[in-house]
Amino acid sequence: MAKARRKVKADPPPSSATSRHRLPATDHPLRYVFHQRPRCPDPDCRSGDLRIYRSKRHPDGAIERHVECRECGRRFILVVE
Numbered sequence: 396m397a398k399a400r401r402k403v404k405a406d407p408p409p410s411s412a413t414s415r416h417r418l419p420a421t422d423h424p425l426r427y428v429f430h431q432r433p434r435c436p437d438p439d440c441r442s443g444d445l446r447i448y449r450s451k452r453h454p455d456g457a458i459e460r461h462v463e464c465r466e467c468g469r470r471f472i473l474v475v476e
């Protein structure tokens with residue numbers, strides 16, 4: 396009975412293991428990123444109590460949100476680039 400020949404896979408070149416430019420988790424300490432909440436554009440209101448009633452994503456990744464201020468009822472469009 397003939398023995399099946401074992402295929403020996405060659406090790407992949409070391410460059411393929413480092414093709415991703417992603418740093419190991421230890422090199423990425425978690426950072427705090429502070430971002431101000433959107434506010435009503437009415438200078439007499441400036442409330443942060445807003446309601447999103449419509450949301451749309453653009454092909455470039457930007458998000459367009461139609462927002463209504465719960466405080467004064469003013470509506471505006473918020474674009475998150």
Ligand SMILES: [Zn+2]
Nearest residue numbers: 435440464467
């Ligand atoms: Zn308002």
